[in-house]
Amino acid sequence: MTATVTKPQYEIKDIALAPQGKQRIEWAGREMPVLRQIQERFAQEKPFAGIRLIACCHVTTETAHLAIALKNGGADAILIASNPLSTQDDVAASLVADYGIPVFAIKGEDNDTYHRHVNIALDHHPNIIIDDGSDVTATLVAQRQDQISEIIGTTEETTTGIVRLQAMFNDGVLSFPAMNVNDADTKHFFDNRYGTGQSTLDGIIRATNILLAGKTLVVAGYGWCGKGVALRGRGMGANVIVTEIDPTRAIEAVMDGFRVMPMIEAASLGDVFVTVTGNKHVIRPEHFAVMKDGAIVCNSGHFDIEIDLKSLGAQANEVKEVRNFTQQYSLPSGKSIIVLGEGRLVNLAAAEGHPSAVMDMSFANQALACEYLVKNKGSLAPGLHSIPTEVDREIARLKLNAMNIQIDSLTPEQIEYLNSWNAGT
Structure with missing residues (x-):
């Protein structure tokens, strides 16, 4: 049976x-x-x-x-x-x-x-x-x-x-x-820009309790999520650098008042790094090699492959948890790299x-x-x-x-104008 x-x-x-x-x-x-x-x-x-x-x-x-x-x-x-x-x-x-x-x-x-x-x-x-x-x-x-x-x-x-x-x-x-x-x-206008922007910084602060004001924040990717992180970072006093592969988005970041450069240049300048690209290995061994001692690295893209943590782990002499959702990778050079939320979505791993x-x-x-x-x-x-x-x-x-917010409605005359090709000026 x-x-x-x-x-x-x-x-x-x-x-x-x-x-x-x-x-x-x-x-x-x-x-x-x-x-x-x-x-x-x-x-x-x-x-x-x-x-x-x-x-x-x-x-x-x-x-x-x-x-x-x-x-x-x-x-x-x-x-x-x-x-x-x-x-x-x-x-x-x-x-x-x-x-x-x-x-x-x-x-x-x-x-x-x-x-x-x-x-x-x-x-x-x-x-x-x-x-x-x-x-x-x-x-x-x-x-x-x-x-x-x-x-x-x-x-x-x-x-x-x-x-x-x-x-x-x-x-x-x-x-x-x-x-x-x-x-x-x-x-994407609201969730990605305002939601990811605020919650990513919330996750970073809860995990580390650092002061963002005066820090150099490197944001990888200037899509709607990246815009939100960059804008919120600047609002909290950080000096923001944006890295991009899309020339149009790079120009937009420049026009929005951010420094734009390749990751290999930003890597030696950043105190905190956030990846929001949807791609893999945006931060790689050559970037880790030139980062400051104690640089903080995290991800707010969907998957945990934006940061090449396997290569970082292979280099490290020791990996230990120094705070909740905060791991310190000690490297042979004597410096350390801090990774938040195991490279997963930091806003959900370390915050709400x-x-x-x-x-x-x-x-x-x-x-x-x-x-x-x-x-x-x-x-x-x-x-x-x-x-x-x-x-x-x-x-x-x-x-x-x-929200008790009212907006205007089109008048009949305006509707007729918008649907006409011969009304002229």
Whole structure:
């Protein structure tokens, strides 16, 4: 007789942490009015009735509200962590105990556990995937092609994930639609610039307790995340240097008042380094070799490969933790390099991630992107799709209303003028 295999219902650190987590989830909700309005509508309309959904996200207080909104909308949802160091264990416990949402996430989980959780999620046979870095989608198309026919679509909100999805499509393996949440105006203008900017510096300060004023801060990459880090760094009194590979962004950084130079030149000048490029080995052995003693290196890009930590570890005589999420690599030259958060997202490894008010818009985009996929099931072509402009603007409108901010409307005369080619001047 064949034994019955019982699937795990959740895998978290400690269910007893739930009361603390629930309190923090409720606190975050005070700053998330847009998602709250969407959640209330979902609860009435049930747009995800009969839909199996998995979300691979940073398990934080803000993500909790997205998961609750999806469940209230009728989704049979599972949540797993998208990063080993970003999980808030008390939040995971509350989602399980108080909201009945299966969670597979433990802060500090190793890579084997992470990949096992990815496969547990795929065992759910999802119709929709909410991805953060496209690991789940990549695993699906590489290892579980028999499940592709069950997929309505996926959503992605990181630059790294969008690059991977485009590569999958170019290789002919992305055979279903993917919503590009990352490039929605109400996501990257605010989440990337204001969220990453503030939370990255928050992570650096919590991990080190250094004074940024007077320090030289090197920001690798001047996309929206890099702009946010550079602007916030300057606002706290740091002298900011930007490194770039894109000439247009480099000019923009110069015009914004920052010094721009190659990393090999910046490496000897910087006190603190932040990578936000989405690429690998942005800081390499030749850069470590010329850094100051005690230089602080961290990453705010999605994956932990932006800093070549394997080569740094191979050079080091000793690696020791000198503070929480702060490791000191002692080199044969006698100097040391400080690495924060094991090279993973410093804002989530050493702090609490983006403020709730910013994630309110990002997760509103995620929720509405999922609804859009369901409403347009079977009619969207494979590949990347932008968030519809009307959805983007509706999120902005809801946010403004929640902030009690009013804006102008076009008059009939102005509408006629904008839609006419012969009105002239």
